[in-house]
Amino acid sequence: MIGQDMGFLNIFDKLTKKELPQENYLSLTITPDRILALIWTFDNDELKPLGFGKKTFQNIDSLTHQAAVAIDQAGQKAKSDVAKTVFGLSSYWFEEDNLSDQTLKILKRLSSDLELDSEAFVSLASAASYFLKLEDSAAPKAILVGVFSQTPELAFCEVHLIENNKTLATNKFKGIVNPEKIRQLISRLKQEDKDLPSRIVVYGSNEDFVQKLQKLDWQGLFVHEPKIEFLDDEKVAKAVSATQARDILGHEPTSEENLAEKPKETEEKKADDFGFIEEDILLTESQNEHVSHEGNKDKKEIEETEENKNLEDKENKHDYAIAQDEQQNLIVPDITEEEPQPKVNKSSFISRIPSINSFKKITIALAIILALALLGSFALAQSLTSAEVLIKVNARNAESDFKLDVTTASNSKSASQISGQEIQGSAANSQKAVATGTKTIGEYAQGEITVLNWTKEPKNFQNGIIVITKNGLKFTLDADIEVASRSALTPGQNNVKVKAQEFGTSSNIDSGNDFTFQQYDELLYSAKNDQAITGGNEKQVTVVAQEDLAKLEKSLTDSVLEKARNNLREKVSAQKLHDSAEIVKIVKKDFDKKVDEEASLINLDMSIEVSAIIYTEEDLKKQLAATVNKDLSKDHEVRFEDISIPEVKAVRNNNVLTLNGRFQSRLIPRFNDEEMKDKISGKNTKETRAIIKTIPEVSDVQINFSPNLPFVDTIPRDKSKITFKVEAS
Secondary structure (H helix, E strand, O other), X not given: OHHHOEEOOOOOOOOOOOOOOOOOEEEEEEOOOEEEEEEEEEEOOEEEEEEEEXXXXXXXXXHHHHHHHHHHHHHHHHOOOOOEEEXXXXXXXXXXXXXXXXXXXXXXXXXHHOOOEEEEEEEHHHHHHHHHHHHHOOOXXXXXXXXXXXXOOOOEEEEEEEEOOEEEEEEEEEOOOOHHHHHHHHHOXXXXXXXXXXXXXXXXXXXXXXXXXXXXXXXXXXXXXXXXXXXXXHHHXXXXXXXXXXXXXXXXXXXXXXXXXXXXXXXXXXXXXXXXXXXXXXXXHHHHHHHHHHHHHHHHXXXXXXXXXXXXXXXXXXXXXXXXXXXXXXXXXOOOOXXXXXXXXXXXXXXXXXXHHHHHHHHHHHHHHHHHHHHHHHHHHHHHOEEEEEEEEOOEEEEEEEEEEEEOOOOOOOOOEEEOEEEEEEEEEEEEEEOOEEEEEEEOOEEEEEEXXXXXXXXXXXXXXXXXXXXXXXXXXXXXXXXXXXXXOEOEEEEEEEEEOOOOHHHOEOOOOEEEEOOOOXXXXXXXXXXXXXXXXXXXXXXXXXXXXXXXXXXXXXXXXXXXXXXHHOOOOOOEOOHHHEEEEEEEEEEOOOOOOEOOEEEEEEEEEEEEEEEOHHHHHHHHHHHHHOOOOOOEEOOHHHOXXXXXXXEEEOOEEEXXXXXXXXXEEOOOHHHHHHHHOOOEHHHHHHHHOXXXXXXXXXXXXXXXXXXXXXXXXXXXXXXXXXXXX
């Protein structure tokens, strides 16, 4: 099987083996169309899932983004962040038994962009096999079926035959599959003299597909009706996590659900340079002895079979040699040896020759029959036979520039215009992105001060007037107040609420501070606080940056535009479509967050329409031929089928598509079909060729009759049965 259970990425930094750490881990499962993220930890030896998330993707370019969203979903549920990661990969990402070069680049990019400490990878088949082993408390014997996506570009299927923790056979198929196709793939797993296990485990698809498999007729493939089970996405993610936990512990883990606790292995396996055990899902000692015994037995049986086969081949060769010798020694009778002939009665023999008079009568009758046959053939030919006259001419080549418009208007009759058709394609989608901006926010300190009026007149102070401490901290009045005049040496007083001009803890002050007014003399008016002014704080939050919106818009625009163009191309059959003939219109573009708004994710909904003007190349060639023929003499012409257009450029302007280019044409003699039919009707082929070859440019004439009757060599007199075909050379 791929990677022989657990393989290790040589693209990551090597890890040293550690004791069981008290931290969280991430299993990141990647199929052809979705990403599954499971954050988990250890509770003693028990595997404890903390958070699960999943996202689908439609192309490789969006894989990193969707992986970030899936991890973020799992992280929100787990209330934790992780770095140490193991990848679970379907067979889609492998070439034979190794990761493809593209897969290695993708995993490198994921690890770098998402800052993951990537440790290893495991195939989904191996993970599922190990998961079944933990559930059943025994090595599974089953057929694993992975069905992914129903989109033609991403559709993929893998089937595996597993037994004793080993993958014995694998089949893959790229494309959309139905239950019957699954049956065909499973049938190819069947080995000689060995029945398939009557257990099928499906993952990657859905329960509706499993129900379709259950209704399928499996007779002739299994001894018993197979039991069909389904592993949903969360179980697949747990299977990858269980395999990861097995390598960290050095023995089988337990889980929160139905995975029974297993005894620890006493023999420590040798770790590779990465700190993980190669082939993490191993056989027990008794199973190894059984496999070894069976292997020796199989080897012995194979040797005996080969020996019997060689002996049988020798016997066959010996028998064949004897047969050859016997054939060479066959006695063949001499066929040249004369045999006695029977005696012939002369008188009876002579009586069989007809008389001379009878011979003449027969000859005359045959001649009459032949003449009637010829006359009948001629009459039949004239009534049934059609003639196609193929005229080969020496053409003169010409090359010219052209410019004309393709218009959708129904009244386009100009010589420089041809009719076209406007078509539209549309698509819509949404996409999320992770916000990367940062911003400091906080609360403003608030409290109460006492305003003092040292003048002899009462004073009104308006809301918003600024007072300042000796340290330069500014506060504003939160209301309008009136302060009475002083009485003797006692100033007028009134209390009012104030608020700091800047948020943060720096505006929190104790009681007993003196304040001055920014716009008044401190000898006339002042203030003090008898109580502390508090409540100021600050923090840094993640917000939406302008660059986040720009990147998300570009990514989604490219994706939706390509879908809209594909939708447009589906409506084109034999017409010509130029990319420059398209007009792109963004119908909808809605962000759910604004710049500087606090958020961790941004969502964008977008819909795009693409319109284009299309035309048929035949219409273009006919218009070019008509334009050229206007300037030619009546003896020559250019046919549209003899025109080729090696170069054309298109420019779209509203409802008109302007075409500029060059075309090549062939100048041939102009034939008057009716006059030519008058000249050749009723003539034989020799006369017909001679008549047509009088035209100077004609190089050859061929005549094809249909049906091709014997002795027919005459052009039909019925002109409707005569057609001409001209070939330019």
